[in-house]
Structure formats: C-alpha cells, structure tokens
Amino acid sequence: MLFLAPVMAVLGAVAVFPIAYSLYISFFSMKLTRPNRTPFVGLKNYTDLLADEAFWGAVWRTVSFSLVSVTAIALIALLVSLLLNQEFRGRRILSTILLVPWAIPYVANALMWKWIYDSSYGALNGLLYQLDFIDKYMVWLGDQDKTLFLIANAFVWKEVPLATILLLVSLKSIPSDIYSAARVDGATVWQRFVHVTLPAMKPGFLLVMIYETMMAIRHFDLFFILTEGGPGSASHVLSWHIYVETFRNLSFGSGAAMSYVLAIATFALSYLFIRTLGRRI
Amino acid sequence: MMLKDKTRRLGRRDFLRYSAAGAGALMAPGLVRPAKAATAALTMHTWSAAVDTVQSHLSAFTKETGIPVNYGNSPWAQYREGMVAKFVGDAPLDVMWVSDAWLPEWAEAGWIAPVDEFDNLMQYNVEAEDFCTDSMTYGGRQYGLTYYTDYMAFFYDEAKLKEAGFDAPPSSWDELVEQSLVMKEKGIADYPMMLAMAQESWLIEFISTLVYSHGGRLVDDNGVAVMQDPKEGAVEALSWVVDAVNKHEIVSPACVETGELAGLKAFAAGNHAFAMVAKYRLRMLNDPEQSQIAGHVKQAMMPQGANGSHATVGWMRFHGMSAQAAQDKARAENAAKLIEWFGGKADGAYTFQKLLFLDIGAGFGVKPLFEDPEIRAAYDSYGDVDMIQAQQALARKKDTVTPWFGEWNDTNGSAWQSAILGNVDAAGAVAKSADLWNQLKDSY
Structure with a gap:
C-alpha cells in the first residue's frame, strides 16, 4: 500500500480532485468575471438547461452529427477492412496510406478541410468546377443546410483508419476453418458474410461504435476551426456550446454542469451499446 | 585529504539530512523576504504585437527611470482568458494592455484601477480623440492611456x-x-x-x-x-x-x-x-x-x-493599471510612469504611438500626431491623410x-x-x- 501512495497521490491531484471540484462548482453560480458573487445555487445550473432552447438545439445538432458520422465511419471502415483482408498486390502500401489521415493532428486536419471547403479558392470548388459539375464556386461552410454534413465528412475522413484497423483485427481473428466448413456446406459468399464474418466482427463493431460515438459527441476541433458554431447556429453543437459558456462567457458553474450532462450522456450511450450489442457477443 | 575523508563519510542519510536542512533554511522567512524586497520591478503584460518595439521602448524606460520591468506577452486569441486567469490567480501584474471591449468586465470585477488621479496621465486627454477617452472611461472613471486606436x-x-x-x-x-x-x-x-x-x-x-x-x-x-x-x-x-x-x-x-x-x-x-x-x-x-x-x-x-x-x-486598446498595483502608492506611481512612457509622451514626444504607426501602421489616438511631418509623409504614400483624419473625427465608441x-x-x-x-x-x-x-x- 505504501508503494502505491505516490501513484494514488498523483492520480488524486490530477484526476480525482479536478473531477470532484468541477462537480462541486457546478452547484454554484461561478462566473470568473464576477469573482465576489458566487452563490450556491444547488441544481439550478442543471434545471436551467431543461428550459434552455440553445442547449437543446445544440443537443439535437450533436445527435445528428454523431449519427451521421458514426454510421458513415462504421460502414466505410467495414468495406475497407474487408478489402484489406484480401490478398492482392499493393495491399501493404494501401494499408500504409490508409493510416495517413489518422496520423494527422486534429487541428491540422481541420485547417486542411477549411482550405478544401473555402468558397473562393477551395480545392473542392476547383475540382468540381473543372469537372463541370458546378458552373460557379459554391459556398460550402456558409450554407447552413450543408455545414454539419461537411464537418461530419472531415471527421469521418480522420476517423475511418482507426475504425478500419479495429475491424481488421476482428477479421483476422476468424479461423479459416470456419469459412472452409461453410463452403463445404454450400454457403454462398453472401451467406458466409452474413453468418460467419459479421457475427465474428461484433466485438470490433462494439469497440468502434463506443469509441467513435464518444469521439463524435465530444468533438470540438473541427467546429472551432471550420465554423465557430456558425453560420447562424448551424454547427452550434454541445461541445461548442460548453466552450462558449465556459471559456468565452467564463461561466464556470453552468459550463461544468453542461460538461456533466455531456459526460453522463456519453456514458449512457456507451452502456446502451454494450447492453444491446455486447450481450450477443 | 581531510576533505576527501569527509566526502567519503557522507552517506545517504547525511545527504538527505543536509539537503532538508538546506531547503528549510532557504524557506525561512528571513531568507525569502530579501528576494522579494530586491525586486522592485514592475510587471507588464501585453498581447503579442510589436514585441520588439515594446521591448526596446521598455529598455529606454528602464534606462531613463531606473525602474526595471518584467515583460511578458501572449497571443491575442487567448489574451482575455489568460488575463482573467492571472487576475483570479492574483499573479503579479502592474501594467497591461486592455481592449475597450473588456473594460467594464475588468473594472466591475475590480481587477483594473482608474488612473484619473494621476495628473501626469490626465494631461494628455486634451490632445486625445474624444472617442478614445470615452472608450477608456467606465462609470465616470478613466482607466488608462491610449496604446492604439483605429x-x-x-x-x-x-x-x-x-x-x-x-x-x-x-x-x-x-x-x-x-x-x-x-x-x-x-x-x-x-x-x-x-x-x-x-x-x-x-x-x-x-x-x-x-x-x-x-x-x-x-x-x-x-x-x-x-x-x-x-x-x-x-x-x-x-x-x-x-x-x-x-x-x-x-x-x-x-x-x-x-x-x-x-x-x-x-x-x-x-x-x-x-x-x-x-x-x-x-x-x-x-x-x-x-x-x-x-x-x-x-x-x-x-x-x-x-x-x-x-x-x-472606433475602437481602443489602451495601457491600464492593475488593481494590485494601485493598492501600493509607490508601485502605482511607478506604474503610472510606465503608462505615461507608452501612452503619453516619452522625452517630450508621443514616441511609442509614432513608432507603432511607422513600424506596423497602427493608428494613434492623439490628434497632434496628424501634424507630424513623418506621419503625414507615411500616410500620403498610401492614403489621403485628410480623409483619414476626417473619418476618424466621426468615429464613435461601441x-x-x-x-x-x-x-x-x-x-x-x-x-x-x-x-x-x-x-x-x-x-x-x-x-x-x-x-x-x-x-x-x-x-x-
């Protein structure tokens, strides 16, 4: 126990205390710019959220972003992992190239996509214009109907490699004997995929769904760099809402309360995935 | 030889004992105080603009007054949040750059102090644009002298x-x-x-x-x-x-x-x-x-x-004084001298505002500089100085x-x-x- 004390002390200082303290301040009206007025408000910071239209708008946009992103990531990663599970010339090079988006830092990724989507000199406009798909440069991020999907696209591009690797590990763990037996039994390619491959990939899928959902719900960098929550409130998601409340408005009490709501929602979703997908593994 | 023998006898326990004694001695109040008393330096913090110009002007200030200044800067994008953290954490701070947008917030929180009791600073108001003085004023008190305006x-x-x-x-x-x-x-x-x-x-x-x-x-x-x-x-x-x-x-x-x-x-x-x-x-x-x-x-x-x-x-960025500096009369007077050196005249001229304009084209809030031949020549090389002045006269604070x-x-x-x-x-x-x-x- 004595040997564990230093580790416990460090963990207590850098993990337990900040978490406990943030929970503590979520019960206060703590605004840094009003240092002498920090009354205890109990659950008010939490109950106020129920009537906060901007908060619920942000929740809805976060759900939409997560749903689109995670679905796309899972599907694309499935297809790519099936491809990389095959033996073909150039497979190793393709596997290496696939890792590039994953290796790019989030902020660099966001800046890259900001250039790609730019309405004046963006690569997307340049490409579509040269291919005659558009007759004039389009406003991408400034179009409220497209913004969230375009940010989701940048997020998917970054996240697919990791999801692919996780699914590929599941694929590699399937014994070839099972496929041989299925072939002997007369199973078609589709039947082998549905009855052998997919069930064996469930642990990988579970991991991908939990991890990517958590990442999508909490994602901030792309929203910060690409749109700052705009145009209007088109990309004003929960993580952005918390950032504005905490670091721009310097309302640490309500910001902490929102962070706890986000954390609880993330845990609840993860639990839901484990309960629904995990029980069948 | 004796020294060698003594060193050989210094075991782990002795080392720990002596180290603890040394650390304790260093922590003793009597030994800590002189370090604080020796630093009569002011602390100035700005955002990361014209850093070289600021540093050279600070060196000139120290040479002129004998008052040393610890200078720090941070990016504009994180400046407000960083400064609030400094205020809340009671970090040493005497003079800082302030945006007009933050003045009410910082004044209400009691982080910055009015400077209108310093006659050496108030004398410059007659030569400042009205919107500049308005932008530095909150609740009827003036909180600084102009650094840059546009x-x-x-x-x-x-x-x-x-x-x-x-x-x-x-x-x-x-x-x-x-x-x-x-x-x-x-x-x-x-x-x-x-x-x-x-x-x-x-x-x-x-x-x-x-x-x-x-x-x-x-x-x-x-x-x-x-x-x-x-x-x-x-x-x-x-x-x-x-x-x-x-x-x-x-x-x-x-x-x-x-x-x-x-x-x-x-x-x-x-x-x-x-x-x-x-x-x-x-x-x-x-x-x-x-x-x-x-x-x-x-x-x-x-x-x-x-x-x-x-x-x-029109908008204003100005030199302000921290509330902690204002609490100590001698420190406040030194801080006011520093503010004057930057926001008012240094050696009889608006040196810093002129330097900023000539170096990076930053606007100034004092009217006499419009008559400065160097500034007029610089403006005329890319603009119409009379138009610039006429529009500035119609600028209003937010x-x-x-x-x-x-x-x-x-x-x-x-x-x-x-x-x-x-x-x-x-x-x-x-x-x-x-x-x-x-x-x-x-x-x-």
Whole structure:
C-alpha cells in the first residue's frame, strides 16, 4: 500500500480532485468575471438547461452529427477492412496510406478541410468546377443546410483508419476453418458474410461504435476551426456550446454542469451499446 | 585529504539530512523576504504585437527611470482568458494592455484601477480623440492611456469604379447598391461589396458601423437596448445586408463564413470593388508586394443610410493599471510612469504611438500626431491623410461595451447571420438580440 501512495497521490491531484471540484462548482453560480458573487445555487445550473432552447438545439445538432458520422465511419471502415483482408498486390502500401489521415493532428486536419471547403479558392470548388459539375464556386461552410454534413465528412475522413484497423483485427481473428466448413456446406459468399464474418466482427463493431460515438459527441476541433458554431447556429453543437459558456462567457458553474450532462450522456450511450450489442457477443 | 575523508563519510542519510536542512533554511522567512524586497520591478503584460518595439521602448524606460520591468506577452486569441486567469490567480501584474471591449468586465470585477488621479496621465486627454477617452472611461472613471486606436473604414477600388463609369465613390448605401449592380452587369465583379460577417471578434465592429451609418445605435445611454426600434437603425442596417446578399446579390452569401482577414485578402486579390475593413489595412492594400490592386485603393467616407450619417465605429486598446498595483502608492506611481512612457509622451514626444504607426501602421489616438511631418509623409504614400483624419473625427465608441458584452456578442452575431441566411427576418433577429441584451442587463 505504501508503494502505491505516490501513484494514488498523483492520480488524486490530477484526476480525482479536478473531477470532484468541477462537480462541486457546478452547484454554484461561478462566473470568473464576477469573482465576489458566487452563490450556491444547488441544481439550478442543471434545471436551467431543461428550459434552455440553445442547449437543446445544440443537443439535437450533436445527435445528428454523431449519427451521421458514426454510421458513415462504421460502414466505410467495414468495406475497407474487408478489402484489406484480401490478398492482392499493393495491399501493404494501401494499408500504409490508409493510416495517413489518422496520423494527422486534429487541428491540422481541420485547417486542411477549411482550405478544401473555402468558397473562393477551395480545392473542392476547383475540382468540381473543372469537372463541370458546378458552373460557379459554391459556398460550402456558409450554407447552413450543408455545414454539419461537411464537418461530419472531415471527421469521418480522420476517423475511418482507426475504425478500419479495429475491424481488421476482428477479421483476422476468424479461423479459416470456419469459412472452409461453410463452403463445404454450400454457403454462398453472401451467406458466409452474413453468418460467419459479421457475427465474428461484433466485438470490433462494439469497440468502434463506443469509441467513435464518444469521439463524435465530444468533438470540438473541427467546429472551432471550420465554423465557430456558425453560420447562424448551424454547427452550434454541445461541445461548442460548453466552450462558449465556459471559456468565452467564463461561466464556470453552468459550463461544468453542461460538461456533466455531456459526460453522463456519453456514458449512457456507451452502456446502451454494450447492453444491446455486447450481450450477443 | 581531510576533505576527501569527509566526502567519503557522507552517506545517504547525511545527504538527505543536509539537503532538508538546506531547503528549510532557504524557506525561512528571513531568507525569502530579501528576494522579494530586491525586486522592485514592475510587471507588464501585453498581447503579442510589436514585441520588439515594446521591448526596446521598455529598455529606454528602464534606462531613463531606473525602474526595471518584467515583460511578458501572449497571443491575442487567448489574451482575455489568460488575463482573467492571472487576475483570479492574483499573479503579479502592474501594467497591461486592455481592449475597450473588456473594460467594464475588468473594472466591475475590480481587477483594473482608474488612473484619473494621476495628473501626469490626465494631461494628455486634451490632445486625445474624444472617442478614445470615452472608450477608456467606465462609470465616470478613466482607466488608462491610449496604446492604439483605429476605426472601420470604407475603401474602394478606383480602377473598377472608373471601369464601371463612375467618377465618385458612393456616398450612401443605396448608391452603393446602384453602382454595384452596374458592376455586376458589366462583369467587373460578381460580388462588388466585400462584407466579412463570420462569427469572430471583428463582427461587432462591422455591425456597429452599419448601424451607426444608418443613423442608429444598438443601446442607449442608459444601457437599454434600442436596437429593436425600427427608427434606431439596426433593423434598417440588417435589412440592407439581407437585401444586399439575397435580393441584389452584390454581397457574397459566403460573407457569413468570411472573416476579416479572408475578406481583406479577397479584396486585395481584386475580387471586389468595395470593402469595409479596418483603416490600418490601407497600407497593406496599397502595397504592391501584398496586394494586386495596389495603387488603386482609395478611402471614402463611410456610406450613409437614408436617415444616417458618415459615422463609423472606433475602437481602443489602451495601457491600464492593475488593481494590485494601485493598492501600493509607490508601485502605482511607478506604474503610472510606465503608462505615461507608452501612452503619453516619452522625452517630450508621443514616441511609442509614432513608432507603432511607422513600424506596423497602427493608428494613434492623439490628434497632434496628424501634424507630424513623418506621419503625414507615411500616410500620403498610401492614403489621403485628410480623409483619414476626417473619418476618424466621426468615429464613435461601441455602445454595447458592458460587463455582459461577451455573453451577448455571440448570440447577436448568430442572430444577424440567421437573418442573412433567411431563417428569420431582420426585425425578428434584432428583437431576439435585444431580448437577450435586456435579460443579461437585468441579471447583472
């Protein structure tokens, strides 16, 4: 126990205390710019959220972003992992190239996509214009109907490699004997995929769904760099809402309360995935 | 030899014992105090602009007064949050740069102190632009001396104007629409007017300019929102922007994602005929190495609305004194000397403001500098100094600068963007913004 004390002390200082303290301040009206007025408000910071239209708008946009992103990531990663599970010339090079988006830092990724989507000199406009798909440069991020999907696209591009690797590990763990037996039994390619491959990939899928959902719900960098929550409130998601409340408005009490709501929602979703997908593994 | 023997006998326990004793001795109050007493240095913190100029001016200050200064700086983007953390954490701080937007917030929190009791600082007010002094004043007290000031200016590309067949720039917003439509028809520019309406810190400056030039204001002298009143210019100004984007198509719909810098670059690349940007950008726009329309960019008075004027918005960055410095008389006097050295005269001249202008083109808030031959020559090399001075005289401080400005500003920006995107009409957007303003005002 004595040997564990230093580790416990460090963990207590850098993990337990900040978490406990943030929970503590979520019960206060703590605004840094009003240092002498920090009354205890109990659950008010939490109950106020129920009537906060901007908060619920942000929740809805976060759900939409997560749903689109995670679905796309899972599907694309499935297809790519099936491809990389095959033996073909150039497979190793393709596997290496696939890792590039994953290796790019989030902020660099966001800046890259900001250039790609730019309405004046963006690569997307340049490409579509040269291919005659558009007759004039389009406003991408400034179009409220497209913004969230375009940010989701940048997020998917970054996240697919990791999801692919996780699914590929599941694929590699399937014994070839099972496929041989299925072939002997007369199973078609589709039947082998549905009855052998997919069930064996469930642990990988579970991991991908939990991890990517958590990442999508909490994602901030792309929203910060690409749109700052705009145009209007088109990309004003929960993580952005918390950032504005905490670091721009310097309302640490309500910001902490929102962070706890986000954390609880993330845990609840993860639990839901484990309960629904995990029980069948 | 004896030393060698003693060293050999120094075991682990002895080492720990001596180390602890040494550390304890160092921590003893008697030994700590001299370190504090020896540092009579002032601490100054700024954002990371003109760092070399600041450092050389600080060296000159220390040489002149014998007062050492610890200088630190941090990026503008994180400056406000970083300074708030310093204030809350009671970090050593005497003099700092302050934006007019933060003054009420910092003054209400008791982090910065008024400087109007220092006669050596107040003597400069007679030579400062009125909006500068107004911008440094909160609750009837003045909190600093000017570091840099500027205002939102209206620029046009003279070559495009002539190509379109016009001899003079537009003097009203309606006239700007007329000229822009002709330019569109002649294929001179797809979107003749550049407006940067992205959600960033510049947005309130653009909004305020549009409202002021439409003869209105966002908030009255008592801090009550009047922006929702159709007679007060805000609804009219936003309606003009909405029409410019959606009806006349003279402003790009991408304006809601265009920040000031991106807009400036687009104007410099020759994509637009008119632009509203900070006045100090004129130097860059007429620099052939940075602009494709260099030599053609002229400044005109801000176009006016039907019931408006050529008024524009001005902003201030100033040297302020921390409350902790003000609590100690000797320290406060030294801090006031430092503020004067930067914001007032050093060696009998407005040296720092002149240096900043000549180095980076930053605007100044003291009128006598307009008569300085070097400054006039510099201005004349890329602009019309009389026009610059005339427009500066019509600059007004932002009327929305209050302790709750930061909380309101994001929502206001979103409301204007929503109207531009067609989600809500101009009156509805401004009403929403006014509602939040009044809610925040009541909560404070």
